[in-house]
Amino acid sequence: MKISDLAKRCGLSAHTLRYYERIGLLPYADRDRSGQRDYDASILSWIEFLGRLKTTGMPIRDMLLYAKLADSGKATFSERRQMLEEHRERVRAHVADLEACLRVLDGKIASYAEAEERTRDEKRNIADTPARART
Amino acid sequence: MKISDLAKRCGLSAHTLRYYERIGLLPYADRDRSGQRDYDASILSWIEFLGRLKTTGMPIRDMLLYAKLADSGKATFSERRQMLEEHRERVRAHVADLEACLRVLDGKIASYAEAEERTRDEKRNIADTPARART
DNA sequence: TCTTGACTTAGAGTGCGCTCGAAGCCGTAG
DNA sequence: CTACGGCTTCGAGCGCACTCTAAGTCAAGA
Known part of the structure; x- marks a missing residue:
């Protein structure tokens, strides 16, 4: 090939x-x-x-280490397993972080949706007042 | 402050x-x-x-766009909501990817653990033969 | 008064992971 | 025979997100 x-x-x-x-x-x-x-x-x-x-999210330098171990045969099985176990924990933690972020995003999106509702309800379109702070 | x-x-x-x-x-x-x-x-x-x-994982240039919208007040509520909704979908997809990767890692780790078991069982320690390919 | 340390700016440098360009070689289709 | 596309190597360049340096200002404590 x-x-x-x-x-x-x-x-x-x-x-x-x-x-x-x-x-x-x-x-x-x-x-x-x-x-x-x-x-x-x-x-x-x-x-x-x-x-x-x-x-x-494993950096290339870590992949290189893993590849080096993989080239050394059976002798490095436990080292490789350990690397992957540590990496797995980091990934799990990151997934948990992401899920927390998703909940925040959900909340933010819901609050925008609500605000849009309220804005639509105010039929009288007063001139748009710029926001005072970022939300 | x-x-x-x-x-x-x-x-x-x-x-x-x-x-x-x-x-x-x-x-x-x-x-x-x-x-x-x-x-x-x-x-x-x-x-x-x-x-x-x-x-x-939102790039800074997208955060800048969001910040710019946030500075423009109510008028950009729906645009901001849309941005966040699109972002949320990307994040959800990424989380799903990560979970698939976690399952692969689990499998790999299990196979190393098994291999280590087998290696321990072979009390007769034949000289370590280097692997032929990366696994 | 002097020293210390935190602050200011503009701009250069870093680390990562590619991504591309230049110059040249090789094998096949016309 | 020639043109073409795809391959080769080496090394430079890029985009991102910081991170740090240099030179200078300022305010508070000994």
């Missing part, structure tokens, strides 16, 4: 795939006789997992 | 507060006779709300 095919399949640009290889996030890809990268489809699951780590 | 007091209360640095004012995310603060910012405590709720927007 050529880099552009892989790019289409995984949703990253060829530029980004080369960048990831350069920094070590992707293993060095085999080259064909003319020097072009020839990927094995198995790389897709690794890229997909990296995507999960990225979505959950 | 001086800038350092506000910084302590809101968890942003004085540098960041000045930066936010510079770009328009915070309203221009009153200065005392010697030119120092003198904040009203009411700014805290606005900063807190900005924090919610930030936590939920």
